Amino acid sequence: MNFLPNDTLAGYARTAVDLRARMVDFTSGIPARTYLEAMFAGMPTEYGTMTPDMLEAIHVITGSPWRTGEPYIVAPAMTAIIAAAAQALDLSGEVLLDDTAPDDQGVVFFPEPLYxxxxxxKVSSIGAITWARITTTSGQSSWMVAGWADQHDPHDPSVARRRADLAARPDIARRLGPYLLSDYTDIPIGRPVEHPEHPVIDDAVHDWEPAPDGRFCIDEATARTRGCTAIAYAFWCIQAQPLATVAAAAMDRPSRRRAERAAIKHDTRVVMLRRTSPLAEPGDGDPKWHYRVRFVVRGHWRRLTDRDGNPYRIWINAHIKGPDGAPLLHGEKVAVLAR
Incomplete structure (x- = not known):
């Protein structure tokens, strides 16, 4: 994996700077364009005929967010929420506005990859998502969204396939970046999102790869919205909801200097599941818990013990918990995810 398991916020920020600097080097060079040529040579006809000018445009568009895009990292506990939202999403016919995305360009890292x-x-990991807003000469705007496979994911079947393909070309393998483009799509702005139409595939010709056990996989064959589109839109929406909290990750001096040398944005933000925070009260008393949101608590039994040591229980009616005026998380149930 490109990220270490159970890393700290500072560790996330340090790794993000390193990965982005390496991706800037990779996407700015000839190996990235060569990879794009090989990738789109096998793409379905929905992408049309890839002319040299189109390939150069895609090369620039997919490389730009790594340098100038706003950086985000999705904490592992949030990955399941974004995956579930993306899998169930249907944007067919929806019209997205200019402010749907939080920024014109961005890169989102998934330390726990989606698939x-x-x-x-064929199955491939999505260890990162990038997007960039573009406007054509006719005045139509879109977000160009790209999914990137984690080159060092030991569970990703595409890594094994790529390793076999490049076994005879170690010179090329050494020059690849930590992420490789695995999917590419666009989201129109101000125009209806089209339902994906996939070409008919002969099952006898293509093998159906299983996803790694216990991992979240967006199935393109059954999805009502393109995979990268759904993941990007789910992230855009969820990171702005009370469910999530976006924290700036502290940057150590060496990482900050490397970001400045590479001319990349380094104000990395980590998107986490919102939770209560312990704040120490004055004095030596126990820390108190303060909620930042209101939520519905279901009716439940509370187990107690009387002064003689005999257990008993009382029924607690359903109620709303949290400070007055705080945002209310809608729904009848609240699930708390923790790692």
Missing amino acids: HRGHTG
């Missing part, structure tokens, strides 16, 4: 199964049945 994507294409309509051919």
Whole structure:
């Protein structure tokens, strides 16, 4: 994996700077364009005929967010929420506005990768998502969204396939970046999102790869919205909800200097599941818990013990918990995810 398990916020920020600097080097060079040529040579006809000018435009558009995009990291506990929202999402016919995305360009890292199964049945990790807003000469705007596979994911079937393909070319393998483009799509702005239409695939020709056990996989064959589109839109919406909290990750001096040398944005933000925070009260008393949101608590039994040591229980009616005026998390149930 490109990220260490159970890393700290500072560790996330340090790793993000290193990965982005390496990706800037990779996407700015010839190996990235060569990889794009090979990738789109096998793409379905929905992408049309890839001319040299189109390939150069895609090369620039997919590389730009690594340098100038706003950086985000999705904490592992949030990955399941974004994956579930993306899998169930149907944007067909929806019209997205200019402010749907939090920024014109961005890069989102998933330390715990999602997975994507294409309509051919092949599975690839999505360790990062990038997007960039573009406007055509006709005045139509879109977000160009790219999914990137984690090159060092030991569970990703595409890594094994790529390693086999490059076994005879170690010179090329050494020059690849920590992430490789695995999916590419666009989200129109101010125009209806189209329902994906996949070409008919002969199951006898293509193998149906299973996703790694216990991992979240967006299945392109059954999804009502393109995989990268759904993941990007789910992230955009969830990171702005009371469910999530966005924290700035502290940057150590060496990482900050490296970011400045590479001319990349380094104000990395980590998107985490919102939770209560212990704040120490004056004196030596126990820390008190303060909630930042209101939520519905279901009716439940509370187990107690009387002064003689005999256990008993009382029924607690359903109620709303949290400070007055705080945002209310809608829904009848609240699930608390913790790692």
